[in-house]
Amino acid sequence: MGLFDKCANVTERVKYTRARNEFFYLREFEPTATPLVRMGGRELLMLGSNNYLGLASHPKVVAAATAAMQKFGTGACSSRVLTGTCPLHAEVERRLARFKGTEDAVLFGAGFMAMMGTVAAMTDKGDVVLSDELNHASIVDGCRLSRADVLIYNHNDMASLEEGLAKAAGAKNRLIVTDGVFSMKGTVADLPRIRALADKYDAAVMVDDAHGAGVLGEHGRGTAEHFGLEGKIEFVAGTFSKTFASYGGFTGSTRDAVMYMRFAARPFMFTASPPPSVAATVLACLDVMEQEPRLIQTLRSHTRFLKDGLRQAGFRLEETITPIIPILIGDDERTFKMTGGLQDEGVVVNPVVPPAVPKEGSLIRVSLMATFTSGQLEQALDKFRKVGRAVGII
Ligand SMILES: Cc1ncc(COP(=O)(O)O)c(C=O)c1O
Structure with missing residues (x-):
């Protein structure tokens, strides 16, 4: 194999997944780490940042x-x-x-x-x-x-x-x-x-x-x-x-x-x-x-709220006490469909597929910031329910 052959393979893979609306990487957000971000002129809720206490802004x-x-x-x-x-x-x-x-x-x-x-x-x-x-x-x-x-x-x-x-x-x-x-x-x-x-x-x-x-x-x-x-x-x-x-x-x-x-x-x-x-x-x-210790308390109550709401809606979640909430999906196809559907509805999440997780262990990684408002989380939850039903996850 030539030195550059592997590069061409990756380019092909990126093209292929982009065409199938399965490419959720290297997206450009403005800013990247606030509850509301802009992407391609649209406003979206950012549920994929690790700015847990919202201190970046x-x-x-x-x-x-x-x-x-x-x-x-x-x-x-x-x-x-x-x-x-x-x-x-x-x-x-x-x-x-x-x-x-x-x-x-x-x-x-x-x-x-x-x-x-x-x-x-x-x-x-x-x-x-x-x-x-x-x-x-x-x-x-x-x-x-x-x-x-x-x-x-x-x-x-x-x-x-x-x-x-x-x-x-x-x-x-x-x-x-x-x-x-x-x-x-x-x-x-x-x-x-x-x-x-x-x-x-x-x-x-x-x-x-x-x-x-x-x-x-x-x-x-x-x-x-x-x-x-x-x-x-x-x-x-x-x-x-x-x-x-x-x-x-x-x-x-x-x-x-x-x-x-x-x-x-x-x-x-x-x-x-x-x-x-x-x-x-x-x-x-x-x-x-x-x-401002209340930031940590708010992050915890946001986490409880979203986890309870997702569970009640019928999603399967990995057991966790942290603001990283993994929604277990299993197959890659529905994981990408869910991510794409949420993005279309104005919610950003990260799909996690093999090799980052074992085969059939694909999940959606939701992460929270203390600076979300309750209204924004309610809105996100509504979108999760809507897209989850459309994709056949709940
Ligand atoms: C568990 C863990 N360790 C280390 C790192 C690397 O940290 P950094 O982003 O500062 O390079 C990350 C995140 O990217 C991480 O999630």
């Missing part, structure tokens, strides 16, 4: 980012290690460490880089990484870059994890890595039992809490807070691309581990520092989360 957050840009310029233009660190970077690392209950934290240019860089830097030849089969691609790539052996355990299956840990008993070190909230199914990792197994088999635990912040725990501090395990997880990593309304990521850990990563994690050393306005955005998000 919060006036205080926007003002803080703007002020930082005016003071520090648009980019830091150097690696953090060299001349790319400003006081905002250092401050946000301290604040994130406090938020996550770790001694220190290190910023990365993206959540992807945080996960990949942490796994690859912290494990080496002779170690074993135990990774949930549904972990995010960034962890998968971190495992590929690490020289450690990798054992994949069945999704959130503690017997399978224990089997892996027993097999890895002779390894130098063991690191269990799990998403806190799994991005496609919205399920929450069984962190208490993972912690107990880690203690039993002398393993460290890393949680990718990309979807946990702002969502789980009384103060929205994430999966560890939800389970009362703050300060008891060796590596707590996150992203700024969801609740923190920006772009970037971080890993919290011990002071020593964080300093080690600053010199051993290649996606930290060999890339430029996130723009200062990113650090200002995250700091403002942390402030707003403290000042």
